[in-house]
Amino acid sequence: MNKLLIFLLVQTGICFSQTTFPYNKCDDFDWTTVEIKTPRADREAFISSISKGTFFESYPIRRNEFPDYTHAIDFNNDGKRDFIYNGVYPAEGLLIEFHLNLGDKYKSIFTEMGHFCKIDFKDKIIKTLYIAQPGCCADPTTTLRIYNIEYRNGQFEFTRIFQSTMLTETTIPKKFFDELIHFETINDKYYLRSEPEIKDEPFDDFLEKNGNQIGELTKGTKGVALAEQTDSTGRVWWFVEIFPEHKILNNVFYQDSYFEPNDYGRIVGWISSRFVKRL
Template sequence: MRPSLLAPVLLLAACAPDASESTAARAAVSGLAPRAASPAPAAQPSWPDLPDFADPRRFMDLDSLQWPRVEAPRPADMQARLAALGIVPVRGTVGGERTGESVRDYHLVDFSGDGTPDVIYQGPPYAMNDGELGTYEGTRLRMWQVRGGRAVEVLDRPTAMQRIYRAQAGAPLRFRAIQYGCCADPAWTMEYYAPYEGGGAVRYSPHARIGGTVALVWPARFWSAPRRFRVNSAGLTLRSGPEIGAGEEWSGWEGHGNALAEYAAGARGIAIAERADATGRVWWFALMDGRTPPRAAMRDDDPAAPVPLDRLGWISSRFLTEEP
């Protein structure tokens, strides 16, 4: 289930890099450093190195793409174009009817920056299992780089591309994607993908992952600049709202009210807003650094993920120490 604030809104996602984007972040896309086919965890020397975090309203806008604004002109026969590249949409017969991936969900976008339109599929996830067509919840993102007239698949993920960042002409794009939980799972994950070279092709791996929940209360007013901090208490709780509340049974952490995670002293984060509750306690809306993980949480991180999960929520400012 998705709250109305998080429901995809069709907005333009192609953009020049934000003025706030760091020099290091721009350099990461202006040239590709050779990396192994299975990349090691990405370094985060200037965490959070996110091109939209310094613009809070834009950061919180979980939008989706308007494909006509970012894709190359579509050929008259898209099916024939895909076939010429060696791409066969996943289709099968269910109940006597032919169904599966639609060519409408295939798009030509030069994500590699080499001047040749590449191919992106974003749509319902289908798969053939023992000759039978199966479908699953959510969205599937597949990307193929076109090289020498043939398509090389470089990404296949259960996620949806939201926003595209291109640093300069001729550079591979970076993008942000959102993955909603399956089967009424209240959790969602935002991922920022950066390019790397693997097997002679432009491939992608997340360099930042942010976890949130449908119960998250978003701030309405923001500071003029973010504030970095560390926890100085023996234990401090990240919550879905700026109060100690009961939370909702279906979307909460059983037995923990509106808590999302519990952090020990030394945990670090960065905040962009504050709000006081009815008792006068001041809460900061914060992004907690996954490199200083919680000691307990409603949602466990994926140990196989390439980078640790940062978490969004509200944390009491009473036991926080600001850092430069």
């Protein structure tokens, strides 16, 4: 497969595997499953060693908290303690920084915003990152990203392979399908919602939407269903990702006239399973 085709697959959100984002694992990531237990004094020493010229040096009001957000992990199974910082910095949100232990110093190899939902290893080398980034300030959305990590000849390469966006208030199912269901809508004006129920009021002045509506899907919109839930009327709802090439009308994320297929990745929400066909 040539590089151009790989790029197009990543950018359009098309994926032939059954892997997707672990939406139900983002509330409280358990660092003890991946980190090396490290004395606080060692974490303080690490922060001190990288502080010069960084926010660690210029943000003294939170200095005592920095070690609490610092975690030792062996990225490449070389027996050295590398470090991930995932915590506060001088703006809103949480900062993620990876620092590789070179023996005599640390090298920053990756920076992102958000917090972890999951970290995968392969053959004791860090392989995949699942990151959630809630919107800053009054932004009501959360962005989810997956990064693949390649380690070759002593070098790490981080590639974003997945992105989706949802309203932070979206209901997350507790149980997911074993296999994704690919689908296509067969009706126009098919509402994508933040909850598995019909709720068209009251009007939300801030989001400028009715009830739990996210936007309108048109006939022929494609996506994947990850889970289902039945409401009190017996209607079966699917928890879905809408592929990024499809415009969602009157939605809360962007104005129709400013639609760009790859700005938000897949849009996440709930749809009724009644008027869709499986692909």
